Amino acid sequence: ATIHLNTGAYAENSPLVARRAANRVIGPYRIPNVKVDCYAVYTNTVPASSFRGFGATQVTFPRESQIDELAERLGCDPVELRRKNLAARGESIHSGLRPLDADLSGDLSMVVEALTDRPLPKGHGRAVGCSASDAGSDPVSSAVVHVYGDGSISVVMGSTEMGQGSHTVMQQIAAEEMGVAIERVRVVSCDTAITPFDRSTGASRSTTTMGRAVLEACQDAIAQLRNMAADVLKTNPGNLVLERDGIAFQKRHWRWQDVLGEFFGLPDCSIIGRAYLRKAGDLALLPLFWEVGCTGVEVAVDTETGKIHLERLITVGDVGLAIHPAMAEGQDLGAATMGLGLGLYEELVYEGQQLVNGNLLDYRVPRFSDLPPQVDLLLAENRDGIGPYGAKGGGEGSLNPVPASLANALYSATRARVRRLPLTPERVWGALTGRTPELPNSFGSSGVRPQEKDIGR
Numbered sequence: 001a002t003i004h005l006n007t008g009a010y011a012e013n014s015p016l017v018a019r020r021a022a023n024r025v026i027g028p029y030r031i032p033n034v035k036v037d038c039y040a041v042y043t044n045t046v047p048a049s050s051f052r053g054f055g056a057t058q059v060t061f062p063r064e065s066q067i068d069e070l071a072e073r074l075g076c077d078p079v080e081l082r083r084k085n086l087a088a089r090g091e092s093i094h095s096g097l098r099p100l101d102a103d104l105s106g107d108l109s110m111v112v113e114a115l116t117d118r119p120l121p122k123g124h125g126r127a128v129g130c131s132a133s134d135a136g137s138d139p140v141s142s143a144v145v146h147v148y149g150d151g152s153i154s155v156v157m158g159s160t161e162m163g164q165g166s167h168t169v170m171q172q173i174a175a176e177e178m179g180v181a182i183e184r185v186r187v188v189s190c191d192t193a194i195t196p197f198d199r200s201t202g203a204s205r206s207t208t209t210m211g212r213a214v215l216e217a218c219q220d221a222i223a224q225l226r227n228m229a230a231d232v233l234k235t236n237p238g239n240l241v242l243e244r245d246g247i248a249f250q251k252r253h254w255r256w257q258d259v260l261g262e263f264f265g266l267p268d269c270s271i272i273g274r275a276y277l278r279k280a281g282d283l284a285l286l287p288l289f290w291e292v293g294c295t296g297v298e299v300a301v302d303t304e305t306g307k308i309h310l311e312r313l314i315t316v317g318d319v320g321l322a323i324h325p326a327m328a329e330g331q332d333l334g335a336a337t338m339g340l341g342l343g344l345y346e347e348l349v350y351e352g353q354q355l356v357n358g359n360l361l362d363y364r365v366p367r368f369s370d371l372p373p374q375v376d377l378l379l380a381e382n383r384d385g386i387g388p389y390g391a392k393g394g395g396e397g398s399l400n401p402v403p404a405s406l407a408n409a410l411y412s413a414t415r416a417r418v419r420r421l422p423l424t425p426e427r428v429w430g431a432l433t434g435r436t437p438e439l440p441n442s443f444g445s446s447g448v449r450p451q452e453k454d455i456g457r
Helices: 014-024 056-074 078-085 104-115 166-178 206-233 256-264 325-345 402-414 425-433
Strands: 002-008 037-042 124-135 141-148 153-157 185-189 241-243 246-249 252-255 270-277 289-301 308-318 349-351 374-380 448-450
Touching: 002 014, 002 056, 014 037, 014 056, 014 124, 056 078, 056 124, 056 402, 078 104, 078 124, 104 124, 104 289, 104 308, 104 374, 124 402, 141 166, 141 206, 141 256, 153 166, 153 206, 166 185, 166 206, 206 246, 206 256, 206 270, 246 256, 252 256, 289 325, 289 402, 308 325, 308 402, 325 374, 325 402, 402 425
Parallel strands: 002 037, 153 185, 308 374
Antiparallel strands: 124 289, 141 153, 141 270, 241 246, 246 252, 289 308, 349 448
16 A cells, blocks of 8 residues: 655654554454555645544545445455454454454444344445554553542542543542542642653543553552551551451451551541553553444435435444443544544635635534434443553544445445545535536636545644
């Protein structure tokens, strides 16, 4: 495969996006011989940089479209062609990287079962898509946990809360490990004077790496408290039984604040648990996890105007364990909605060298009203991640296959194949009528033409 990415006038993060695209063009498939050249090309347009999906979305569209085209040529079901070629758990899909840690075949079955639970109406089309991304970035994260004499707990971390729910997840992990109510846990972040280092809030890594750092910091605090209790009770730490919110010894329950008070002789005291993650042990092999995506759509098409009506959207979030299921589903819905934008609406239009739709009035993004009447957000929880309790990251995988799923569903409904995004009514109408419609001033002397969508922006 040869891939050219429009990086605009400045590189920013595009060279790394190109590297990731080269890795991710393979997808989750068993392909023994691979040769990929990927170029980040300077052009006289606005700069491009990293974006949710990080190189995977760009290459998933042609690959998943091609699989459906190949299935038609072979006279087989596109779902079964995927299933025959999907890598199994434990198989290598990229030399030198961690073997696949997900059950894509199971995820695909979940999508197909949901998508085919009723007859297909006349004039509708259905399609599925799959993807796999080497996610997680470098496993360098640190966390500090304070246990106070009043029984409260503070988690101090470098991860940034930007709406994805990481603060709540860290509260849940700390509350579970320390055996306390979540209301007693406070999260402190983004204060460079006190928060320890974290590699980044990105690459779907926070639950996996920071969550594990918080868990291990809690375990460090518990080990200290157990030794303190053994000192107070004049016994071996092995004789103490861990219970929720404390330890038990000789049929008496000692809360954490009881242990602290007896050990220090003061009610106002605290201890600090620490954890540092680095590229070692089970974190030595990258990626930390494979973020896989599996989506399905059902569409109807107005053949007179070319407008695609999305009737149904199905996603599978393969997250190992959803520590907060509602937020995991929300992350998947957000990702899939961005996929709808890239597949149906978003495009940069230039007049010569001038961008003419560089605002939210003219640059169309998906709205809540663009979501279909039925959305199914499914979770695959196999506890197969290296994060806390078998969790792994999510929130990007359900973006990547959506544009291709839309294009393949369009073909299923109409036999009109469109190989360029977005699938605007003009392009679809042109494919339906066998001719490419003239857009306003498009390809004419004015030089106005849509820019090929660089969804790494």
